[in-house]
Amino acid sequence: MVREIIDDALIGGPLGRLRPVQLRSMYTAREWSHEIARGNRSHNTCGVTITRGRHAGTRCQNPAGLNTPNAGDEEESGFGPCWAHGGAKLSGRAEAGWLMAHKFAQEYACTPWEGLLKAVRIAAGKVVYTEWVLSQATDDLELEGRFARNESGIILHPDTGDPLGAGALRNRSWWVTKNELWVDRLMRYSKAAIDAGVAERLVEIEQTHAQQIANVLNGVLEVMEADDDIDDDLLAKTRMMMRRQLLALDGASQHVMDGEVV
Numbered sequence: 001m002v003r004e005i006i007d008d009a010l011i012g013g014p015l016g017r018l019r020p021v022q023l024r025s026m027y028t029a030r031e032w033s034h035e036i037a038r039g040n041r042s043h044n045t046c047g048v049t050i051t052r053g054r055h056a057g058t059r060c061q062n063p064a065g066l067n068t069p070n071a072g073d074e075e076e077s078g079f080g081p082c083w084a085h086g087g088a089k090l091s092g093r094a095e096a097g098w099l100m101a102h103k104f105a106q107e108y109a110c111t112p113w114e115g116l117l118k119a120v121r122i123a124a125g126k127v128v129y130t131e132w133v134l135s136q137a138t139d140d141l142e143l144e145g146r147f148a149r150n151e152s153g154i155i156l157h158p159d160t161g162d163p164l165g166a167g168a169l170r171n172r173s174w175w176v177t178k179n180e181l182w183v184d185r186l187m188r189y190s191k192a193a194i195d196a197g198v199a200e201r202l203v204e205i206e207q208t209h210a211q212q213i214a215n216v217l218n219g220v221l222e223v224m225e226a227d228d229d230i231d232d233d234l235l236a237k238t239r240m241m242m243r244r245q246l247l248a249l250d251g252a253s254q255h256v257m258d259g260e261v262v
Contacts, residue, residue: 022094022197029080029098029196043103044077048085060085069191070096073184079103079192090195097196100189113198120193123186130179137172145173217242 035041046060065071065078068087072078080096081087087096097116104115137143155169192198221242224230 019197021091022195025091025094025196026098029095029102032095032099033102043099046080046082046085046087048081065096068096069093070100070188073181075181076185093192093195094197097192097194097198100192101196101198116189116193116196116198120186120189123182123189126182127179127186130175130182133175134172134179137170139169142169142172143176145171217245 032041032047036043041047041059044064046062046064046066048060050056050058050060060082062082062084063072063078064082065080065087066082066084068078068080068083070079070087070093078096079100081092086092098112100119101112101116104119105112106115108115108118110118134143221239224235224238
C-alpha cells in the first residue's frame with residue numbers, strides 16, 4: 001500500500017509519461033506478481049478470472065500470452081493474459097510487459113524497468129554473438145548441417161558423396177536455431193518494453209536525477225555569487241561549465257527517449 005501511495009504522488013513526475021492504460025497495467029502486473037509470489041497464481045497460465053459460461057469464477061488455464069506477441073517458445077513460458085482475455089490489446093500487452101519486467105527484476109535483483117531493459121541488452125548480445133558464429137561459415141552446408149562422414153571421419157558432400165576433407169566443415173545448424181531463438185526473444189522483449197512504457201519510465205527517472213543535480217549546482221552557484229571574495233571571471237567560467245554539464249545530462253536523457261540507448 002505504501003508503494004502505491006508513493007507512486008500516486010509521483011504521477012506528475014517519474015510516472016508522468018506513462019499513458020493511463022500503461023499505468024493501470026503496471027499496477028495490475030504488480031498485484032499479479034504478488035499473487036504469483038504467494039503461490040495464489042501461476043506464472044505459466046493466463047490466470048484471468050472467467051466471468052461467463054460454465055467455467056465462470058475460475059481462472060483461465062490457457063498458456064500465458066497464448067496467440068499474442070508475448071506467447072512463449074520451446075524454452076520460455078509466455079507472459080500475460082491470453083488472446084481471449086485481452087492479451088493482444090494494448091492493455092494486455094502492457095500487463096505482459098510489466099509481468100516480464102517483474103520476473104527479470106527478481107532474476108537480476110533490480111527494479112522491474114531495469115530488469116526488462118537488461119533482458120533486452122542480453123538478448124541483443126546473444127544475437128550479435130550467434131550472428132558472429134554464423135558469419136564464420138565457409139559454406140552454406142555448415143548452416144544447413146547437411147553433410148555426413150565416412151568411416152575414416154572424412155566429411156562427404158550430401159548430394160554428390162564427394163569427400164570434402166577431415167575438419168573442412170563445421171556443423172553450425174545448432175547456432176542457426178539459437179540465432180532464430182534470440183532474435184525472436186529480442187523482438188519480444190523490446191516490444192514488451194515499448195508496450196509497458198518502460199523506456200518512458202526510465203527517461204523520467206533520468207530527468208528526475210538530472211533535476212536533482214541541477215538543484216545542487218544552482219545552490220552552489222548562489223553561494224558563490226553571494227561571496228564577494230570570488231572573482232567575477234571565475235564565477236562566469238563556473239556558470240558556463242555548469243550549463244554545459246546540465247545540457248549534457250539533458251542530452252543523455254533524450255538519447256534514451258529516442259532509442260539510441262537501451
